[in-house]
Amino acid sequence: MSAGDATALDSTSPGTGPRAGQPDARVPDARVPVEAPTPPPSVAWTVAGLLLMVLLAALTRFLELNVPVWTEGTPLARIAKPVEFPVYAIALGLLGNAVLVATNLKDKVAAAFRTELFIKTGVVLLGASVNLSLIVTAAVPAIVQALVLISSVFLFTWWVGGKLGLDDKLRALLSSAVSICGVSAAISAAGAVQAKREQLAYAASLVIVFALPSIFVLPWLVDLLGLSPAVAGAWIGGNIDTTAAVAAAGTLAGEDALALATIVKSTQNALIGVVAIALTAYFAFKVERRPDAAAPGVGELWRRFPKFVLGFLAASVIGTLYLAQVGSDVGKPVITVANDLRTLFFILAFVSIGLELRVKALRAAGWRPVAVFGLATVFNLVVGLALASVLFAGFEL
Template sequence: MSHTSVAGNAGNGAAAVRERRRPFGTEDWWAVAVGLFAIVVAYALFASGGSIKTLAVAPARWSDFGALAHDFAAHAGNYLALFAAFAVVFSIAIAALGLPVVRFILGFAVVFVVSALIFALGAWSQASRYNLEPPLIALALGLIVSNVFAVPAWLAPALRVEFYIKVGIVLLGATLPLTLIVWAGPVAIGQATIVSLATFFVIYGVARALKIDQRFAAVLGVGGAVCGVSAAIAIAGAVRARREQASVAITLVVVWAIVMVFALPALSRALGLPTGVAGAWIGTSEFADAAGIAAAQAYGDFARHTAGAVAGAPDASLQAFVLMKVVGRDIWIGIWAFVLAIVATTRWDREEGAEVEAKTSAKEIWTRFPKFVIGFVIASALVTWVASHYTLAEYRSVVTPAFVAPIVALRTWAFTFCFLSIGLTTRFGALSSTGLKPLAAFTAGVVVNVAIGYALSVHVFAPYWLTLGQ
């Protein structure tokens, strides 16, 4: 799935196992619960004539600091209410996962305040001129702080990258009608299948040619072919790779994901790609959900703030990314885990003279399946049902401002928390431990991934992505 810290990755697999065993659910399911709770509350208020617009606060466009200060002062109560709402709901999930709630709230207060300042910078009237899009600002700021200064340990409990991004994706479902998923989903799955297979076999083949262990090669291959960190952890467990091998794969995923979060929007802009096409390319070629969403949202913001610079609806970039990455590629985690677990237990273990302790079952797919995708589909279905009661004109004039737009604002906050956390938990120094052979194998997959993704998005399936959001 998405991104996690490079530092301390060796313990991620064990941590994931411990979290799955918690009596009060997993991070995936709590992200689904939090996202759907927000949507249900928003709809209940909308149906009764109200709205959660008072919570959906963000700085207005400004050109001088006096205007910015006045805007913050005028909406101080809204910001405090939004912080309290996030803190309470998130803390319930944090407590259920057995994590330190007080430490989380203290750290989250800092994350929230910095995120608000990032929003303010993005609302500057000259922001688009200098490419100061909030997702990229959050990521860049976090990277600078974490690699130049020491991030205090008390802040760590609030840097919940995976949790924030999963909540954001569930909320994102409320902005993508189910009809859009049904229409473009098969295209996304088809494109994702081509990319997943091609990238995996290139990385695996190059790794084996470089004499890299077959289990390690499989972890590298799926890490590049599907969705990065979660895929690497899942496959390492499925094929029984060593913990340090999963750590190296995660490091490579993180580094390339960060490179792509800046490179893909810049290349798309230089090529003048329409928003839907660019979003599909980003969804095909990024290695982490969080980084990809930052890239897609930044490109959409560029289209929104510079009218006419690129074709397509601004939201189409993020919609295409989600269809490609969440609907198309992420479902391959369970498939690859299931297939490679069978290969490892029936072939590799026997070749190495190991005993086969247990049979692989179809339940492996469900175990590895990213559960937040279910929340995303439920949210999409709910909004589709709501939209069915209105004409298109009524939906745009009534439903969107009072129901959908506030959810979009909450989604943007969740994504910003995530992007900032990514930067604050990434240490480039860890790359030195990866070695040249794994780097060479993974980079070969990057080249193939980007090239095939471009060809499929810009040429083969362009008719679908061009009309997305229209």
């Protein structure tokens, strides 16, 4: 046996010890400093972070209620009136973010910023206001529009994202957000594909950035094109990504347009679960499956499936049955309480998004996600207008 063979045997064979003068790799070496585990976040700092979020949420509500009053009778009144809580919440969150970064306190209080928890809770509560019996009023055209629009816009966004080389998980988030209902859909997709928090924050930020101008642009286009209230409502409800922005734009377009916009948006919201199931299966069976691995079973699909979507569907069914049982006069105040709680959690979520946002992550993503979202938005507007004009022509509310 050569010296080289002996050396190899000494260092690899079972039952042999280390060579003289060398530490045994199997035993911790006292001479090598061991990195201490990261300590858990301080309870006091977490509480401080929660108090900061509650303060910013209260300030958000205060601004939402009072800015229209303060600007009444001024040139800013038309702009201030339809602006809803996502704008103030994101802006205040970003302001708080800048202060925390400047004072080196962000990492200490970051444990309180639970964006996903707040939005998931809000989405479940959103289900209570999705009255399935109301959807039946415009069932056929609304469902047809939702299916065609979601499918075409999702596939277009996915295709463009692939052409521009986006990560599959970010493609899924952007495709879901722009084709269904913005942040809520992005959250559902994030759970299904196990996306990174930075990707979710980026997708949510794009939703807000594109939704805000649409609040004013779409009602202006409705007047310019001379659309009927039904077509206008279907177009607004099918294209604007956030429910709050749909309500704001629908209000500007008129009460009838708002009513149908709500129905169309509710129909799209109800399809969140279908898309989440499809994404869960696609990523489990194709995107993340190794060639030599067995096909994932039902247990793996269930583990990946975002469970809060079931809560959304259950809340919708319960809300519908409850209203049918007690009547709208008795039931609507209860649903209003659920809506108020939903608004509270969404405010906390949007504040948290602003607080969590990391500029480095946005810079790292570059211009390509913005280009994908922008192209998809234009595609959504064109296809949505065509579908609304065909499906809701002559529709009576």
